[in-house]
Amino acid sequence: MSDSWTPPEHGSDRAALRGAVTRGLTWTIVDQWGRQLLNLIVFAVIAQLVTQADVGLVALAAVFIAFAQIFIDQGLGEALVQRRELTRAHLDTGFWVSLFTGALLAVAGLLLATPIAGVFGEPELAPILQVLSLSFVLYALSSVPRALLLRELAFRSLALRALFAIGGGSVVGIVMAYQGYGAWALVGQQMTQAALSVVALWRLSPWRPGRQISALHFRQLFSFGINIVGSDILGFISRRTDNLLIGFFLGPVALGLYTVGYRILESAGALLVGIARKIAFPAFARVQHDPERMVRAFMRVTRTSSAVIMPGFLGLALVAPELTVALFGQRWAESGPVASVLFLIGVVYAISAFSGALLNAAGHPEVEFRLRLVTTITNVVGFAIAVQFGILAVAAAYVIRGYLLLPLNLYWLRIYAGVPTREYLFQLRGIAIASAVMAAAVLAVKFALAGTTGPVALLAAEIGAGGGAFAIAIWVVERELLRELVSVAREALPGRRRDGEGGKGPPNAQTAGRAGETTTPQGEAIPARNADDP
DSSP states (O other): OOOOBOOOSSOOOHHHHHHHHHHHHHHHHHHHHHHHHHHHHHHHHHHTTSOHHHHHHHHHHHHHHHHHHTTTSTTHHHHHHHOSSBOHHHHHHHHHHHHHHHHHHHHHHHHHHHHHHHHHTOTTHHHHHHHHHTHHHHHHHHHHHHHHHHHTTOHHHHHHHHHHHHHHHHHHHHHHHHTTOTHHHHHHHHHHHHHHHHHHHHHHOOOOOOSOOOHHHHHHHHHHHHHHHHHHHHHHHHHHHHHHHHHHHTOHHHHHHHHHHHHHHHHHHIIIIIHHHHHHHHHHHHTTTOHHHHHHHHHHHHHHHHHHHHHHHHHHHHHHHHHHHHHHOGGGTTHHHHHHHHGGGHHHHHHHTTHHHHHHHTTOHHHHHHHHHHHHHHHHHHHHHHGGGOHHHHHHHHHHHHHHHHHHHHHHHHHHHOOOHHHHHHTTHHHHHHHHHHHHHHHHHHHHHTTTSOHHHHHHHHHHHHHHHHHHHHHHHOHHHHHHHHHHHHHHSTTOOOTTTTTSOOOOTTOTTOTTOEEOTTSOEEOOOOOSOO
C-alpha cells in the first residue's frame, strides 16, 4: 500500500476546498483571537505585579531563545506543508532531525547562559536562559505533527491545542506573579504553555514517528527549508535587533517599556493580520499549479483583510496612549507613545501582509529571503543610529524602514508572482479613504475631550466615534466590499453549513477508507488534498 500523499489528478473540487478554507477561517478566528486576547489580558495582569526590569530581563532572554528556535526544524515544517507529494520517509526524517537539533540547542543554552549574562552585565539573566532553553526540545516535538495539521487545514485541532496550552500557562503565570516570583512568573507561564502544547498536539494528531530516515528525503526537504531558515534568521535579526540594542545600551527598564509598547503591536497584528495569514500559505500552496488563480486569491484576501488592518492600525496609533494606561496602569504610560509610532506601520502591513506566503507558495522562497536580507540590513542600521536617541526613535526607525522598502516588495511581487502593481493598489483606494475619515473622527474626539475625562472614558469615546465613522464611510465608498465582509463573517460563524461540506465535517486523518485517501504503513489514514483555489 502506498505511503504517498498526492493531490488527485482528476477534476478540481472548488466547493470542497472553499468549505475547508471557510472552516479554517472559523477556527483560526477562535485560535488567533482567543490566543492573543488571553495572552494580552494575562500579560496585562502580570505586568502590574512585576517590575519593568523583570519584563525587560525576560524580553532580553527571549531574543536568544527565539534565535535558537529558528534552527530546530530547519524550515522542514514549511517544506512538509508545501510539498505536493509526501512520504513516510519525509515525515520521519523531518521529525528526528528536528528532535536531535533541539536537544543539541538545549545543551548549548545551558552552557552558554552564564557567558551571555556576563556580556550584558545581568547575572539574573543566566538562570532564566537556562530554564527557557529546555523549551527547544518541546518545540522540536511539535514541529512535524503541527505541519501535518496545518497541511490538511486542520485549524480546529490547532486552535483547541493552543487555547488549552495558553489557559494552563496563564494560570501558572498569574499565580506565580501574585506570589512574588517576579520575572519567573513570565518564565513559568512560557514553559507551562510549551509543555501543554506538546501534550495536546500529540493527543490530537494520529501520526507517530517511525524509523524511515533518509538522506535523500532530508535533501528534498532541506532544499526548500534552507531558504525558509535564511529568511527566518534575517527576520529575527530584523525584528529583534531593537530589543538587543535597547537592552545592551539602555538597560532592562527601557527594554521593559519598549516591550510593552511592542507587545500591543504584536497582539494587534496577530488579531488583525494573523487570522488570514495563517490560512494563506497552505491555501495558496494548494493552487500553485494555477498562477492566475493564486494571484486572484492573493488579491482578494489582501482586499478583505485590509478593510480591517488599515483602519485598525491607524486607529490604534491614535488611541495607544489611552489604551496602554487602561491595560497596564499609569506606570507604563511611557510605553503608549512607543505603541503609537509603531502602529503607523499599518499601511505597509495592509499591502504586504501576505506577500511572503504568496512567494513561498509560488516556489520562490529565495525572493522572500532577498527581501528579508534588505529589510534586515536597513533595520540594523536604522536601529543602531536611533538607539542613541531613545526608545521612541527606535520605533520610528522601524516604521520608516517599512515605507522605504514597500516599493521593492511590490516590484518583486509583480516580477515573480505576476501581481499587477497598479491594479493591486487601486483596489485599496476606498479602504484608504474610509480609514482617513475614521482618523479624523478620532482626532476630533481626542481634541474635544482632552483634559476633561479619564483615559478609559476617552478611549471608549474614541473607539465609538472612529468605528461609526469608518462604518458609514465604507458603506458610502465600498458598499460591495462591505457586503463581502458581512458574507465572510456570516460564513465563518460556527455551526453554519458551507458550500462543499455536504453537512459533514472536514476530512481528517482519523477517518480511513474514504475515496481519495491513502494510508501510512502503520495504518494511519491520510486524507487526499483538493487542488483548487479558495
